[in-house]
Amino acid sequence: MKYALGIACLSALSVALLAGPASPGAQAAAPAAAQADAPLADRVAALEKSVLANNAQIGALTKDLNDTRDQLDKALAYLGQQALAARDLGLALDAAEQQGFAVGENHASRKTLLEGWRKQIASAQADLPQRAPSAAPAAARATPLPRSSGKPAPKK
Structure with a gap:
């Protein structure tokens, strides 16, 4: 029994020595702490x-997001105007067809068609969304600007 108790004490002592402050891991942890x-x-x-x-x-990202949302709203409004202009052009074409444009040369129907095209063209050119000015410095941008490859742009 004494022998077993001695072994247990020795093994406990060796474990304490290995895991105690004398171990390299514990010595490194103390200066770090x-x-x-x-x-x-x-x-x-x-x-x-x-x-x-x-x-x-x-803050820069929030401003970029708000600018992007503003551009999206403008683009959606522009597309809505284009849809209305296309509807008006369709109505003008229908009216031109009813006035005999498809059957032969009819002055009134050609005027109606030209009027519809002019409305569509005027709407396509009005209130185009503009790119928002970039107020954020380049370092604060959310995404970096693309790098140029040094090669000239391909000709179309």
């Missing part, structure tokens, strides 16, 4: 700087 506590103010300052940079980037 001391270093982590020492520059706490520096770490806080770095985190605050990071938060400010992230907030600036979030």
